Amino acid sequence: MKTREFFFDLPRDSIAQSPAETREGSRLLLLDRRQESIEHKTFSDLPELLPEKAVLVLNDSRVRKARIIAHTEHGGKVECLFLQPAGASAWRIIVNRSKKLHKGRVLHLPGEVTGVIEESKESKEHTRIIRTDRNIDELYFETYGHVPLPPYIRRADSDEDTRRYQTVYSGKPGSVAAPTAGLHFSKELLHSISEKGIILCCLTLHVGIGTFLPIRTDTVEQHTMHMEEYHIPIETAEIVNRSKAKGIPVIAVGTTSVRALESAWNNQGVSAGRNSTDLFIYPGFTFNVVDHLITNFHTPESSLLVMVSAFSGKKIILRAYKEAIKEGYRFFSYGDAMYIR
Secondary structure, eight states, X not given: OBGGGGOOOOOGGGBOSSOOSSGGGSEXXXXXXXXXXXXEEEGGGHHHHSOTTOXXXXXXXXXXXXXXXXXXXXXXXXXXXXEEEOSTTXXXXXXXXXXXXXXXXXXXXXXXXXXXXXXXXXXXXXXXEEEESSOOOHHHHHHHOBOOOOTTSOSOOXXXXXXXXXXXXXXXXXXXXXXXXXGGOOHHHHHHHHHTTOEEEEEEEOOOGGGGOBOOSSBGGGOOOOOEEEEEOHHHHHHXXXXXXXXXXXXXXXXXXXXXXXXXXXXXXXXXXXXXXXXXXXXXXXXXXXXXXXXXXXXXXXXXXXXXXXXXXXXXXHHHHHHHHHTTOOBSTTSOEEEEO
Protein backbone atom coordinates (compact mmCIF):
# COMPACT_ATOMS: atom_id res chain seq x y z
CA MET A 1 0.00 0.00 0.00
CA LYS A 2 1.64 3.23 -1.14
CA THR A 3 2.15 5.94 1.48
CA ARG A 4 1.18 8.61 -1.05
CA GLU A 5 -2.35 7.18 -1.04
CA PHE A 6 -2.78 8.92 2.32
CA PHE A 7 -1.78 12.35 1.09
CA PHE A 8 -4.22 15.25 0.90
CA ASP A 9 -3.81 18.97 0.23
CA LEU A 10 -4.44 21.09 3.30
CA PRO A 11 -4.54 24.89 3.14
CA ARG A 12 -2.17 26.43 5.66
CA ASP A 13 -4.95 28.48 7.23
CA SER A 14 -6.84 25.26 8.06
CA ILE A 15 -4.25 24.40 10.73
CA ALA A 16 -5.51 25.59 14.12
CA GLN A 17 -3.03 27.89 15.85
CA SER A 18 -4.97 28.21 19.10
CA PRO A 19 -7.76 26.35 20.89
CA ALA A 20 -11.45 27.04 20.42
CA GLU A 21 -13.00 29.55 22.81
CA THR A 22 -14.42 26.68 24.86
CA ARG A 23 -13.39 23.03 24.86
CA GLU A 24 -16.78 21.68 23.83
CA GLY A 25 -17.27 24.54 21.37
CA SER A 26 -15.20 22.76 18.72
CA ARG A 27 -16.95 21.42 15.65
CA LEU A 28 -17.65 17.70 15.37
CA LEU A 29 -17.89 15.75 12.14
CA LEU A 30 -20.11 12.69 12.65
CA LEU A 31 -19.10 9.84 10.35
CA ASP A 32 -21.35 6.79 10.13
CA ARG A 33 -19.33 3.94 8.61
CA ARG A 34 -22.28 1.71 7.73
CA GLN A 35 -24.36 4.44 6.13
CA GLU A 36 -21.23 6.17 4.75
CA SER A 37 -22.89 9.40 5.85
CA ILE A 38 -21.43 12.64 7.16
CA GLU A 39 -23.14 15.12 9.47
CA HIS A 40 -21.85 18.35 10.95
CA LYS A 41 -22.29 18.87 14.68
CA THR A 42 -20.74 20.66 17.63
CA PHE A 43 -18.74 18.75 20.25
CA SER A 44 -21.28 19.78 22.89
CA ASP A 45 -23.78 17.57 21.01
CA LEU A 46 -21.75 14.47 21.89
CA PRO A 47 -23.85 13.22 24.85
CA GLU A 48 -26.86 12.92 22.53
CA LEU A 49 -24.85 11.09 19.87
CA LEU A 50 -23.30 8.41 22.07
CA PRO A 51 -25.13 5.09 22.51
CA GLU A 52 -26.72 4.61 25.92
CA LYS A 53 -24.77 2.44 28.38
CA ALA A 54 -21.66 2.64 26.20
CA VAL A 55 -18.15 2.70 27.63
CA LEU A 56 -15.94 5.73 26.99
CA VAL A 57 -12.20 5.05 27.39
CA LEU A 58 -9.99 8.09 28.02
CA ASN A 59 -6.21 8.45 28.02
CA ASP A 60 -5.30 10.32 31.21
CA SER A 61 -1.61 10.88 30.42
CA ARG A 62 -0.47 14.39 31.31
CA VAL A 63 1.71 16.49 29.01
CA ARG A 64 5.07 17.30 30.51
CA LYS A 65 6.54 20.78 29.95
CA ALA A 66 9.30 18.94 28.17
CA ARG A 67 10.74 21.68 25.94
CA ILE A 68 13.85 23.14 27.59
CA ILE A 69 15.88 26.03 26.15
CA ALA A 70 19.59 25.35 26.66
CA HIS A 71 22.77 27.08 25.50
CA THR A 72 26.18 25.90 24.32
CA GLU A 73 29.46 27.03 25.87
CA HIS A 74 29.54 29.83 23.28
CA GLY A 75 26.00 31.03 23.96
CA GLY A 76 24.27 29.32 21.06
CA LYS A 77 20.62 28.51 21.67
CA VAL A 78 19.56 24.87 21.60
CA GLU A 79 15.97 23.69 21.97
CA CYS A 80 15.76 20.31 23.66
CA LEU A 81 12.68 18.13 23.87
CA PHE A 82 13.04 15.73 26.80
CA LEU A 83 11.46 12.44 25.73
CA GLN A 84 12.04 9.93 28.50
CA PRO A 85 14.46 9.03 31.31
CA ALA A 86 17.53 7.05 30.25
CA GLY A 87 19.07 6.15 33.59
CA ALA A 88 20.22 8.10 36.63
CA SER A 89 20.27 11.85 35.81
CA ALA A 90 20.06 11.01 32.11
CA TRP A 91 17.38 11.65 29.48
CA ARG A 92 16.82 10.89 25.84
CA ILE A 93 16.20 14.15 24.02
CA ILE A 94 15.56 15.58 20.57
CA VAL A 95 17.40 18.74 19.61
CA ASN A 96 16.54 21.18 16.86
CA ARG A 97 17.98 20.02 13.57
CA SER A 98 20.39 22.91 13.04
CA LYS A 99 22.59 21.95 15.98
CA LYS A 100 25.39 19.40 15.66
CA LEU A 101 25.73 18.08 19.19
CA HIS A 102 28.30 15.32 19.31
CA LYS A 103 29.33 13.17 22.24
CA GLY A 104 31.03 15.20 24.97
CA ARG A 105 29.37 18.51 24.07
CA VAL A 106 28.37 20.57 27.11
CA LEU A 107 25.00 22.30 27.40
CA HIS A 108 23.93 24.83 30.01
CA LEU A 109 20.33 24.38 31.07
CA PRO A 110 18.13 26.75 33.08
CA GLY A 111 18.47 26.64 36.86
CA GLU A 112 22.26 26.37 36.71
CA VAL A 113 22.12 22.79 35.45
CA THR A 114 24.94 21.47 33.24
CA GLY A 115 24.46 18.59 30.86
CA VAL A 116 26.87 16.55 28.77
CA ILE A 117 25.90 14.72 25.59
CA GLU A 118 26.75 11.05 26.20
CA GLU A 119 25.28 9.53 23.09
CA SER A 120 24.71 11.17 19.73
CA LYS A 121 22.62 9.37 17.16
CA GLU A 122 22.85 11.14 13.82
CA SER A 123 19.50 9.81 12.76
CA LYS A 124 16.45 11.38 11.17
CA GLU A 125 15.00 11.69 14.67
CA HIS A 126 18.05 13.59 15.97
CA THR A 127 17.91 11.92 19.40
CA ARG A 128 20.64 12.26 22.00
CA ILE A 129 21.33 11.08 25.55
CA ILE A 130 22.15 13.92 27.94
CA ARG A 131 23.44 13.41 31.49
CA THR A 132 22.99 16.29 33.90
CA ASP A 133 24.82 17.23 37.10
CA ARG A 134 21.57 17.13 39.05
CA ASN A 135 18.41 15.13 38.78
CA ILE A 136 15.74 16.65 36.56
CA ASP A 137 12.28 15.97 37.96
CA GLU A 138 8.72 17.11 37.33
CA LEU A 139 9.19 20.22 39.47
CA TYR A 140 12.10 21.22 37.24
CA PHE A 141 9.98 20.87 34.11
CA GLU A 142 7.14 22.85 35.66
CA THR A 143 9.58 25.60 36.68
CA TYR A 144 11.75 25.91 33.58
CA GLY A 145 10.00 23.99 30.82
CA HIS A 146 7.78 25.12 27.97
CA VAL A 147 4.65 23.45 26.63
CA PRO A 148 5.83 21.24 23.74
CA LEU A 149 3.52 22.62 21.09
CA PRO A 150 3.84 20.84 17.74
CA PRO A 151 5.94 22.57 15.06
CA TYR A 152 2.90 23.41 12.90
CA ILE A 153 1.73 25.81 15.62
CA ARG A 154 3.78 28.79 14.54
CA ARG A 155 4.03 30.76 17.79
CA ALA A 156 5.56 30.60 21.24
CA ASP A 157 3.71 28.79 24.01
CA SER A 158 1.62 30.88 26.39
CA ASP A 159 -0.04 30.61 29.80
CA GLU A 160 -3.23 29.60 28.00
CA ASP A 161 -1.43 26.58 26.52
CA THR A 162 -0.43 25.43 30.01
CA ARG A 163 -4.13 24.91 30.66
CA ARG A 164 -5.60 24.09 27.26
CA TYR A 165 -2.90 21.75 25.86
CA GLN A 166 -3.93 19.38 28.64
CA THR A 167 -7.05 17.30 29.21
CA VAL A 168 -9.19 18.15 32.25
CA TYR A 169 -8.76 14.56 33.48
CA SER A 170 -4.98 14.31 33.01
CA GLY A 171 -3.02 12.46 35.67
CA LYS A 172 0.61 11.33 35.70
CA PRO A 173 2.98 13.38 33.48
CA GLY A 174 4.86 11.57 30.74
CA SER A 175 3.63 12.68 27.32
CA VAL A 176 5.51 15.00 24.97
CA ALA A 177 2.31 15.70 23.03
CA ALA A 178 -1.30 15.90 24.10
CA PRO A 179 -3.77 13.08 23.47
CA THR A 180 -5.66 15.71 21.52
CA ALA A 181 -9.08 14.09 21.12
CA GLY A 182 -9.50 14.52 24.86
CA LEU A 183 -8.92 18.27 24.74
CA HIS A 184 -12.56 18.82 23.73
CA PHE A 185 -13.99 17.47 26.98
CA SER A 186 -14.87 19.86 29.80
CA LYS A 187 -15.79 18.65 33.27
CA GLU A 188 -19.36 19.72 32.60
CA LEU A 189 -19.52 17.71 29.38
CA LEU A 190 -18.13 14.62 31.10
CA HIS A 191 -20.80 15.03 33.78
CA SER A 192 -23.51 15.19 31.11
CA ILE A 193 -22.13 12.03 29.50
CA SER A 194 -22.11 10.20 32.85
CA GLU A 195 -25.67 11.28 33.56
CA LYS A 196 -26.72 9.48 30.39
CA GLY A 197 -25.52 6.21 31.91
CA ILE A 198 -22.31 6.01 29.92
CA ILE A 199 -19.40 4.54 31.86
CA LEU A 200 -16.16 6.52 31.88
CA CYS A 201 -12.86 4.76 32.47
CA CYS A 202 -9.21 5.62 31.94
CA LEU A 203 -5.97 4.13 30.76
CA THR A 204 -2.56 5.77 30.40
CA LEU A 205 -0.44 5.85 27.28
CA HIS A 206 2.44 8.32 27.30
CA VAL A 207 2.63 9.92 23.86
CA GLY A 208 6.18 9.73 22.54
CA ILE A 209 8.34 10.60 19.57
CA GLY A 210 6.26 8.60 17.10
CA THR A 211 3.55 11.26 17.18
CA PHE A 212 5.85 13.71 15.38
CA LEU A 213 7.17 11.40 12.71
CA PRO A 214 5.63 11.08 9.25
CA ILE A 215 5.80 7.80 7.39
CA ARG A 216 9.02 8.07 5.41
CA THR A 217 8.85 4.74 3.62
CA ASP A 218 7.41 4.30 0.13
CA THR A 219 4.91 1.77 1.40
CA VAL A 220 2.88 1.83 4.60
CA GLU A 221 3.86 -1.72 5.52
CA GLN A 222 7.56 -0.78 5.71
CA HIS A 223 6.99 1.78 8.45
CA THR A 224 8.10 0.97 12.01
CA MET A 225 6.45 2.56 15.02
CA HIS A 226 8.36 3.73 18.10
CA MET A 227 7.68 2.09 21.45
CA GLU A 228 5.23 3.80 23.79
CA GLU A 229 4.49 2.80 27.38
CA TYR A 230 0.95 2.22 28.55
CA HIS A 231 -0.92 1.13 31.66
CA ILE A 232 -4.42 -0.34 31.80
CA PRO A 233 -5.87 -0.45 35.33
CA ILE A 234 -7.62 -3.62 36.47
CA GLU A 235 -10.91 -1.74 36.78
CA THR A 236 -10.71 -0.48 33.19
CA ALA A 237 -9.88 -3.94 31.83
CA GLU A 238 -12.80 -5.44 33.76
CA ILE A 239 -15.24 -2.79 32.51
CA VAL A 240 -14.14 -3.20 28.88
CA ASN A 241 -14.18 -7.00 28.99
CA ARG A 242 -17.59 -7.08 30.65
CA SER A 243 -18.95 -4.67 28.05
CA LYS A 244 -17.53 -6.65 25.13
CA ALA A 245 -19.13 -9.81 26.50
CA LYS A 246 -22.51 -8.07 26.62
CA GLY A 247 -22.21 -6.42 23.22
CA ILE A 248 -21.98 -2.92 24.72
CA PRO A 249 -20.03 -0.49 22.48
CA VAL A 250 -16.53 0.49 23.57
CA ILE A 251 -15.69 4.03 22.45
CA ALA A 252 -12.03 5.05 22.37
CA VAL A 253 -11.20 8.71 22.88
CA GLY A 254 -8.18 9.23 20.66
CA THR A 255 -5.83 7.05 18.67
CA THR A 256 -3.66 6.56 21.77
CA SER A 257 -6.54 4.82 23.55
CA VAL A 258 -7.01 2.64 20.47
CA ARG A 259 -3.34 1.59 20.46
CA ALA A 260 -3.37 0.72 24.14
CA LEU A 261 -6.62 -1.26 24.03
CA GLU A 262 -5.79 -3.18 20.87
CA SER A 263 -2.23 -3.86 22.10
CA ALA A 264 -3.60 -5.29 25.36
CA TRP A 265 -5.94 -7.72 23.58
CA ASN A 266 -4.97 -11.33 24.39
CA ASN A 267 -7.56 -13.15 22.22
CA GLN A 268 -9.85 -13.51 25.23
CA GLY A 269 -10.02 -9.98 26.54
CA VAL A 270 -8.03 -6.91 27.45
CA SER A 271 -5.14 -7.58 29.84
CA ALA A 272 -4.59 -5.18 32.73
CA GLY A 273 -1.14 -3.95 33.70
CA ARG A 274 1.86 -2.04 32.38
CA ASN A 275 3.38 -2.76 29.02
CA SER A 276 4.85 -1.11 25.94
CA THR A 277 3.73 -1.23 22.35
CA ASP A 278 5.00 -0.59 18.86
CA LEU A 279 1.70 -1.69 17.31
CA PHE A 280 1.15 -0.13 13.89
CA ILE A 281 -2.47 -0.22 12.79
CA TYR A 282 -3.06 0.08 9.05
CA PRO A 283 -5.82 -1.06 6.66
CA GLY A 284 -6.43 -4.79 6.99
CA PHE A 285 -6.08 -4.71 10.78
CA THR A 286 -8.79 -6.50 12.79
CA PHE A 287 -10.14 -4.39 15.63
CA ASN A 288 -10.98 -6.63 18.58
CA VAL A 289 -11.84 -4.04 21.22
CA VAL A 290 -12.77 -0.62 19.84
CA ASP A 291 -16.24 -0.15 18.32
CA HIS A 292 -16.39 3.66 17.96
CA LEU A 293 -13.67 6.33 17.82
CA ILE A 294 -13.47 10.00 18.75
CA THR A 295 -10.44 11.61 17.13
CA ASN A 296 -9.03 14.82 15.69
CA PHE A 297 -8.05 15.48 12.06
CA HIS A 298 -4.54 14.21 11.36
CA THR A 299 -1.61 15.17 9.18
CA PRO A 300 -1.17 13.80 5.64
CA GLU A 301 0.79 10.54 5.31
CA SER A 302 0.88 10.05 9.08
CA SER A 303 0.49 6.81 11.03
CA LEU A 304 -2.55 8.36 12.73
CA LEU A 305 -4.34 9.00 9.44
CA VAL A 306 -3.48 5.46 8.40
CA MET A 307 -4.97 4.16 11.66
CA VAL A 308 -8.29 5.96 11.28
CA SER A 309 -8.39 4.79 7.66
CA ALA A 310 -8.03 1.23 8.93
CA PHE A 311 -10.92 1.84 11.31
CA SER A 312 -13.40 3.40 8.92
CA GLY A 313 -12.07 2.74 5.43
CA LYS A 314 -9.62 4.89 3.45
CA LYS A 315 -12.13 6.05 0.87
CA ILE A 316 -14.69 7.39 3.34
CA ILE A 317 -12.02 9.00 5.55
CA LEU A 318 -10.46 10.91 2.67
CA ARG A 319 -13.93 11.98 1.57
CA ALA A 320 -14.67 13.19 5.10
CA TYR A 321 -11.37 15.10 5.21
CA LYS A 322 -12.13 16.73 1.86
CA GLU A 323 -15.53 17.84 3.09
CA ALA A 324 -14.08 19.06 6.39
CA ILE A 325 -11.64 21.28 4.50
CA LYS A 326 -14.45 22.59 2.31
CA GLU A 327 -16.59 23.32 5.39
CA GLY A 328 -13.79 25.20 7.16
CA TYR A 329 -12.96 22.72 9.91
CA ARG A 330 -9.81 23.38 11.93
CA PHE A 331 -7.14 20.68 11.73
CA PHE A 332 -4.59 19.01 14.02
CA SER A 333 -3.93 19.37 17.76
CA TYR A 334 -6.06 22.43 18.54
CA GLY A 335 -8.49 21.67 15.75
CA ASP A 336 -11.96 20.15 15.53
CA ALA A 337 -13.00 16.55 16.09
CA MET A 338 -14.54 13.57 14.36
CA TYR A 339 -16.78 10.89 15.83
CA ILE A 340 -16.62 7.66 13.84
CA ARG A 341 -19.31 5.12 14.64
